[in-house]
Amino acid sequence: MGRFLSSDLLHFNASDLGYGIKRRLTMDYDGNLRVYSLSDSTGLWDITWQALAQPCNVKGACGRNAICVYAPEPMCTCPPGFEANNQSNWNAGCKATFNQTLKFPTSEIPGDPSC
Missing domain, CATH: 2.10.25 (Laminin)
Incomplete structure (x- = not known):
């Protein structure tokens, strides 16, 4: 659905909140935690949330x-x-x-x- 809740009570929502969307949570090479959602129209993974918005x-x-x-x-x-x-x-x-x-x-x- 795009809502995330961790054991330490961190919670956030992906910008494309909803059911049926394939997502992945990744710690990227730059040390920033990001959620990617698979776009049905392009077949590409789009960033829909990141822990630090300013790189x-x-x-x-x-x-x-x-x-x-x-x-x-x-x-x-x-x-x-x-x-x-x-x-x-x-x-x-x-x-x-x-x-x-x-x-x-x-x-x-x-x-x-x-x-």
């Missing part, structure tokens, strides 16, 4: 050190000083283009027995 709200959608922006469609970008780990897969995150090694002189902390 940039999916945690880690762009990978480590990357930023998800709408331009106007969602896309991943790297902040200044970073570049894409994989130009053909922007979900793989960004890596620093600078030396990340920090060198500080050894300091003693008063009262620390390990010093």
